[in-house]
Amino acid sequence: MNGLVIVLIGIVALSAGYIFYGRWLANKWGLDPKAKTPAFTHEDGEDYVPSSKFTVFSHQFSSIAGAGPVTGPILACVFGWVPVLLWLIIGGLFFGAVQDFGALYASVKNEGKSMGMIIEKYIGKTGRKLFMLFCWLFTLLVIAAFTDMVAGTFVGFKADATTGETTKVYADAAAATISMLFIGVAIIFGLVQKSVEKAGRKMNEWVKAIVAIGLLVVMFVIGMNLPIYATKTQWIIVVMAYLFFASVLPMWLLMQPRDYMTTFMLLGMIGGAVIGVVVAHPAMKLNAFNGFNVGGSSLFPTLFVTIACGAVSGFHSLVSSGTSSKTISNEKDMPMVGYGAMVVESLLGIVALVVVGAVAVNGTKPAGTPFSIFSTGVAGFIEKLGVPVEVATVFMTMCVSALALTSLDSVARIGRMSFQELFYGDSTDPATMSPVQRVLTNKYFATVITLFFGFLLTLGGYNNVWPLFGSANQLLAALVLIALAVFLKTTGRTGWTLYVPMVMMLAVTFTALVQKLISLVSNVINGNATFLVDGLQLIVAVLLMVLGVLVAFSCFAKLFKTEKKTQSDTTAA
Numbered sequence: 001m002n003g004l005v006i007v008l009i010g011i012v013a014l015s016a017g018y019i020f021y022g023r024w025l026a027n028k029w030g031l032d033p034k035a036k037t038p039a040f041t042h043e044d045g046e047d048y049v050p051s052s053k054f055t056v057f058s059h060q061f062s063s064i065a066g067a068g069p070v071t072g073p074i075l076a077c078v079f080g081w082v083p084v085l086l087w088l089i090i091g092g093l094f095f096g097a098v099q100d101f102g103a104l105y106a107s108v109k110n111e112g113k114s115m116g117m118i119i120e121k122y123i124g125k126t127g128r129k130l131f132m133l134f135c136w137l138f139t140l141l142v143i144a145a146f147t148d149m150v151a152g153t154f155v156g157f158k159a160d161a162t163t164g165e166t167t168k169v170y171a172d173a174a175a176a177t178i179s180m181l182f183i184g185v186a187i188i189f190g191l192v193q194k195s196v197e198k199a200g201r202k203m204n205e206w207v208k209a210i211v212a213i214g215l216l217v218v219m220f221v222i223g224m225n226l227p228i229y230a231t232k233t234q235w236i237i238v239v240m241a242y243l244f245f246a247s248v249l250p251m252w253l254l255m256q257p258r259d260y261m262t263t264f265m266l267l268g269m270i271g272g273a274v275i276g277v278v279v280a281h282p283a284m285k286l287n288a289f290n291g292f293n294v295g296g297s298s299l300f301p302t303l304f305v306t307i308a309c310g311a312v313s314g315f316h317s318l319v320s321s322g323t324s325s326k327t328i329s330n331e332k333d334m335p336m337v338g339y340g341a342m343v344v345e346s347l348l349g350i351v352a353l354v355v356v357g358a359v360a361v362n363g364t365k366p367a368g369t370p371f372s373i374f375s376t377g378v379a380g381f382i383e384k385l386g387v388p389v390e391v392a393t394v395f396m397t398m399c400v401s402a403l404a405l406t407s408l409d410s411v412a413r414i415g416r417m418s419f420q421e422l423f424y425g426d427s428t429d430p431a432t433m434s435p436v437q438r439v440l441t442n443k444y445f446a447t448v449i450t451l452f453f454g455f456l457l458t459l460g461g462y463n464n465v466w467p468l469f470g471s472a473n474q475l476l477a478a479l480v481l482i483a484l485a486v487f488l489k490t491t492g493r494t495g496w497t498l499y500v501p502m503v504m505m506l507a508v509t510f511t512a513l514v515q516k517l518i519s520l521v522s523n524v525i526n527g528n529a530t531f532l533v534d535g536l537q538l539i540v541a542v543l544l545m546v547l548g549v550l551v552a553f554s555c556f557a558k559l560f561k562t563e564k565k566t567q568s569d570t571t572a573a
Helices: 004-030 053-064 070-078 081-108 115-122 125-154 168-200 205-227 233-250 256-278 299-306 315-323 333-358 370-383 389-422 435-440 441-460 462-490 494-526 531-561 567-572
Strands: 155-158 167-168
Touching: 004 081, 004 333, 004 462, 053 081, 053 256, 070 081, 070 168, 070 299, 070 333, 070 370, 070 389, 081 115, 081 299, 081 315, 081 333, 081 462, 081 494, 115 125, 115 462, 115 531, 125 155, 125 168, 125 233, 125 315, 125 389, 125 441, 125 462, 125 531, 155 233, 167 370, 168 256, 168 389, 205 256, 233 299, 233 389, 233 441, 256 333, 256 370, 256 389, 256 531, 299 494, 315 389, 315 462, 333 370, 333 494, 370 389, 370 531, 389 435, 389 441, 435 441, 435 462, 462 494, 462 531, 494 531
Parallel strands: none
Antiparallel strands: 155 167
């Protein structure tokens, strides 16, 4: 089949899902455009910051569109392109987008609280503690996997496998420079916007967009001319330092402006890829279906764990309830932010599938990392538009590194907040806490602890961490779906749409975690394990399974015994 046809099928299906199913959910749950959102009622200049619809969409999309929508479909295509396409569409519309929108909606309706705090309100304190510990462990896996991925992308050197001779890789080094410029420029952009607001004015959205695009062009030109060459270890240290500041600085100062600019770049990447597909008309060279068991891996649960972002990802709910919900200015913006961002991400997954299909050899994906396959493929498409191959390669390398880095800063901040919430009591006022509790809930201490353990897991490398990350990610999605079902039922809203997704994701994730556990135990028994790789992952895997069972039990118990509230109770809630 032609790749253009596949992309068109994806666009039509996803657009229809957003227009009909997304709007239906919004109507069923109920939106109040006149209600004051937590961004206004709890405005603090740090986390709670009223923002425009596109600004919040930019943060949501750039945060959730990490490495997953590219990595997952490319890795999963070993089963064939048809099951991948079906899961991206069905999973994206009826699993992932529903979860993302639901988490955002529940948080906005509950004073911008995180999923952990929402679980405490509707399920109990024990459930909240267990969930926050699960979330914190999960963020460590994300930090480890994506830090290794980003640092590996920035490495400006490549060793020849035969001679051992080291050569410079210009595209990677140039992309690294651009990514570093992003940090400083984002801070300046944020300060300018804040100064305009303090002067009693509001920066026009079109003006802001033009400025952002102009800054992107300037950074791109500088990066092309001043590449930074450094080792992977050096880049890991730099990324960790950036994550520290992203975790503790106000949202408006660094993360929001960075995500805003990044969104234009990512949308440009998707647009360029789609235009490239239109021009090139690439044939889908992958086999349609390779069977239910390929290379010792079964389609269930491997496909559904491998394709997380792009179909359904528990991490997205942490972004929806942890950061985006605190910046929503009007409830009517939620469908676009919560449901719409996921739809665009699913489209990115479909584009990634078409790209790998265009460069496939003998019905299978070519050798190389998912990032390199995607970058090379799209760069080839863009080259057909008359863009020099060197420029196209740098642009794509910059985009794929941004995909991971924008998720990294969000998850680091969420990990810090999760650690703090573990030790909060009935009050978040430091004056009412014990000395030990004040230390544990300090944002700087929580950030350092989170990044330290994330760094330890980074030593295991991306390939070792990813399978565990995928399973934990999907288990988190299942737990969030159960918690949202409790919230919807308790408040008298339609929640049956979540029942099938939550049951399926529980079955998928526990099957995958058991398989991973068996593999890790086997390595230990056979003497093939090292503590910093297999040992740490085994500890995390056991903890995740135990916590997952406990949280799921608490949520299901509440779901089955909860009585639906009357309309008056719902309004009060």
